[in-house]
Amino acid sequence: MTSARSTRPAAGPRHLHPGAWWLWALGLATAASRTTDPLLLLLVIAVAGYVVAARRSDAPWSRSYGAFLKLGLLVIGIRLLFAVLLGSPIPGSHVLFTLPQVPLPDWAQGVRIGGRVTVEGLLFALYDGLKLATLLICVGAANSLANPARLLRTLPGALYEAGVAVVVAMTFAPNLVADVQRLRAARRLRGRSDRGVQSVLSVGLPVLEGALERSVALAAAMDTRGFGRSADVPRRIARTTAALTLAGLLGVCVAAYGLLTADGTAWALPLLGLGLTAACGGLALGSRRAVRSSYRPDPWAWREWLVAGSGIAVAALVGWLAARDPAAFAPSVVPLTAPTLPLAAALAVLIGLVPAFAAPTPPRSAP
Secondary structure, eight states, X not given: OOOOOOOSOXXXXXXXXXXXXXXXXXXXXXXXXXXXOHHHHHHHHHHHHHHHXXXXXXXXXXXXXXXXXXXXXXXXXXXXXXXXXXXXXXXXXXXXXXXXXXXXXXXXTTOOEEEEEEHHHHHHHHHHHHHHHXXXXXXXXXXXXXXXXXXXXXXXXXXXXXXXXXXXXXXXXHHHHHHHHHHHXXXXXXXXXXXXXXXXXXXXXXXXXXXXXXXXXXXXXXXXXXXXXXXXXXXXXXXXXXXXXXXXXXXXXXXXXXXXXSSOHHHHHHHHHHHHHHHHHHHHHHGGGBOOOOSSOOOOXXXXXXXXXXXXXXXXXXXXXXXXXXXXXXXXXXXXXXXXXXXXXXXXXXXXXXXXXXXXXXXXXXX
């Protein structure tokens, strides 16, 4: 069953295509993965936060950005705690304090618990934890801006069944945050405290119960609407589809790993092109199995091109600059030096602010 597809954008406020938001966020995350400079990472976080504040809607799933910020702070704290308790591979001469060291057997050589805690080791852990926190915050920005239900509708037919599970999993964090906020507000209205361990324990069970009820209701609604139906295709096409998709995705994964290394660009780029070509071919063949209709599909207009292009431009420019001058994107901790902000990279990251002005204003009510 098919339906007429209109690509003309609706007049007035509308939601941006969720794929554009994810491409923008992944571009910022890719740029963050190329550096450990804390000033540049903080700039990426500021850019993501400004765009979220300017263009998120009032839907429940758009309130999860603050939770990802807190999760990033937790990641930094855990990384520093591990550096204090388990030591750091970075040698340092500026000792802050010394913890009692636990003796370990000979087979655990290279591992220590306690000992000297140096400024160099803590700074290395701080830079490393801030990098991971920035990646999580970029993902949180995409979760706050992209409607997960609309994202599911844009997936190709070959990935529709797997996409259902992925999108349902992606909605867990935003809905969890919304449930916690709702229950904490209810406790305050009843005159009860919403802080402390007792409050967390009393809120945990209703939150899990609500998540289970929402999952059962979603499964029932999807079953009613015929999710999972597929058309009959020849076995030869099915095997070709599986082979192309698997080979393409493996090639993309290996190429992505190569792009993250210092000397893998020469072979990673051709492999990335071959992997994307094979994956697209497999997805095109696999879409024949999907039997579903589309009602009012989200348009991909010039605003989507600007938002997605800004994220891709940030990733490409920062990656190119990092390859030309790696030392500027990895401040030295031995010897101890103050981090500096690369001007060209900072200007490249500021391109990520384009969605704050180019993206349409979302409707004030959730769809």
